[in-house]
Amino acid sequence: MISKEHIINRFISYVTIDTESDPNSKTTPSTEKQWNLAKKLAEELKSIGMEDVSIDEHAYIMATLPSNVEHDVPTIGFIAHFDTSPDFTGANVKPQIHENYLGGDILLNKEEHIVLSPDYFEDLRQYTGQTLITTDGTTLLGADDKAGICEIVSAMEYLINHPDIQHGKIKVGFTPDEEIGRGAHKFDVEKFAADWAYTMDGSQIGELEYENFNAASAVIKIKGKIVHPGYAKGKMINSMYIATEFINSLPRMETPEHTDGYQGFFHLHDMRGDVEQTELQYIIRDHDKGHFEARKEVMKKLTAELNSQYGREVITTEIKDQYYNMKEKIEPVMHIVDIAEEAMEAIGITPIIKAIRGGTDGSQLSYMGLPCPNIFAGGHNFHGRYEYVPVESMIKATEVICKIAELTAKKDFI
Missing domain, CATH: 3.30.70.360 (Alpha-Beta Plaits)
Structure with missing residues (x-):
C-alpha cells in the first residue's frame, strides 16, 4: 500500500520549489530556477535505487528501472514535466492540507477572502471525505505536473521495494518547459529507448487520453x-x-x-x-x-x-x-491504451476516455516516434489560485503505474 504521508511529503517538497517557465526566454530550460528541482529529482532517483540516472545540459532527466523477469518484455516509459505555468505565479507556494473534506466551501485565504467553492467548481464534491491539497489563494499549486512526477517517483520506489511484482524494463523521463510548448523539443527519444510511454499529466481520476488538439x-x-x-x-x-x-x-x-x-x-x-x-x-x-x-x-x-x-x-x-493530434500515431498501437484501461479497472477506477482540449508532451513525442497516451495525475483547476489535488487520486495514479508495469510483463506481444 502506498503511504499517504509519504506521497504528501514528497509532493510538497516539489511544489515549494519555484519552477515557472518563461515563453520569452530563448534558453532551455527557459528559467534558471528550473534547475533547482531538476537536480533534486536526479539525486532522488539515484537515492531510491534507479539506474542510469542522467541529467543533460538542458535539464532533461532520464533513469532506468531494470527488468526483473527473464522473458522479453517491451520497454515502457513514464514521463512528466517539472515546470509550472507562467499564467500565474509559482513563487512562494504555501500548500494547505485539508483532511476529510466535508463537501463545502474551503477558505483558502482569510485576509483576502479567497474561497474554493463547489458551487463554482462542481468537481470538488466528488472528493468529499478525501484529503485535498490546495494553495493559499496567492499562487498556483503546481500539481500540473509535479503530481505526475511524485506519482512516477513513488511508483518506481514501490516497485524497487517490492521485487515480487514482475515488470520489464521501465524508463522515466522528466522535462522542462512543457507549459510553454517546448517540453519535448529536446527530448532524446533514441536515448530514452522505450517502445511506448505514458505522460502522467491529466486531470481528474480516471482520465485516459490519446487524442488532442x-x-x-x-x-x-x-x-x-x-x-x-x-x-x-x-x-x-x-x-x-x-x-x-x-x-x-x-x-x-x-x-x-x-x-x-x-x-x-x-x-x-x-x-x-x-x-x-x-x-x-x-x-x-x-x-x-x-x-x-x-x-x-x-x-x-x-x-x-x-x-x-x-x-x-x-x-x-x-x-x-x-x-498535432496524437490519435494518428496511437491508433495503430491501441494495445498501449488498452493496457492502461485494464490497469485502471483492475484497481477499481472507471476509465474516462476522452479527447484533450489542449496539448501534451505526448503529442509531440508520438510524432517523434514514441507513442505516448496521457493518464490522469489527479489535479484540478490548473494554472491558477484555485488549483487543488486529492491525495487519494495521486495514490491511485501511483498504483496505475505499477499495474501497467505488471500487466505489460504478463502480455504476449509476439
Whole structure:
C-alpha cells in the first residue's frame, strides 16, 4: 500500500520549489530556477535505487528501472514535466492540507477572502471525505505536473521495494518547459529507448487520453498611419479599428468560452496596439485535421480581403503549427491504451476516455516516434489560485503505474 504521508511529503517538497517557465526566454530550460528541482529529482532517483540516472545540459532527466523477469518484455516509459505555468505565479507556494473534506466551501485565504467553492467548481464534491491539497489563494499549486512526477517517483520506489511484482524494463523521463510548448523539443527519444510511454499529466481520476488538439499560433500585425488628429481627414489610418474588423470577422461563437468536446476554436489571447500599429496573438485549435487546416485558411483569406479593401498591405499574418493530434500515431498501437484501461479497472477506477482540449508532451513525442497516451495525475483547476489535488487520486495514479508495469510483463506481444 502506498503511504499517504509519504506521497504528501514528497509532493510538497516539489511544489515549494519555484519552477515557472518563461515563453520569452530563448534558453532551455527557459528559467534558471528550473534547475533547482531538476537536480533534486536526479539525486532522488539515484537515492531510491534507479539506474542510469542522467541529467543533460538542458535539464532533461532520464533513469532506468531494470527488468526483473527473464522473458522479453517491451520497454515502457513514464514521463512528466517539472515546470509550472507562467499564467500565474509559482513563487512562494504555501500548500494547505485539508483532511476529510466535508463537501463545502474551503477558505483558502482569510485576509483576502479567497474561497474554493463547489458551487463554482462542481468537481470538488466528488472528493468529499478525501484529503485535498490546495494553495493559499496567492499562487498556483503546481500539481500540473509535479503530481505526475511524485506519482512516477513513488511508483518506481514501490516497485524497487517490492521485487515480487514482475515488470520489464521501465524508463522515466522528466522535462522542462512543457507549459510553454517546448517540453519535448529536446527530448532524446533514441536515448530514452522505450517502445511506448505514458505522460502522467491529466486531470481528474480516471482520465485516459490519446487524442488532442491540432494546434497553431497566429500573429497578426496591422499597420496604421499616425497623423495629427486635427488634420487627419483622409490621411489617418487607425490600426486598432482595422484590428477590430479582423476580430469581428472571425466566427464569434467559435471561441473557447463557447465550445467544448471536439469543437475547435480561435482564441485571441493577447492584443497590443496604438494608432500606428496593432498586434493580435491568436491560437488556433481543432481535433479534426481538415477543420484545422480550414481555420488557418480563414485567417489567411480574411487577411487578403482586408488588404484588398484598403488597397495596400495593412495586415500581415504569420501562422505556425505547434503540434498535432496524437490519435494518428496511437491508433495503430491501441494495445498501449488498452493496457492502461485494464490497469485502471483492475484497481477499481472507471476509465474516462476522452479527447484533450489542449496539448501534451505526448503529442509531440508520438510524432517523434514514441507513442505516448496521457493518464490522469489527479489535479484540478490548473494554472491558477484555485488549483487543488486529492491525495487519494495521486495514490491511485501511483498504483496505475505499477499495474501497467505488471500487466505489460504478463502480455504476449509476439
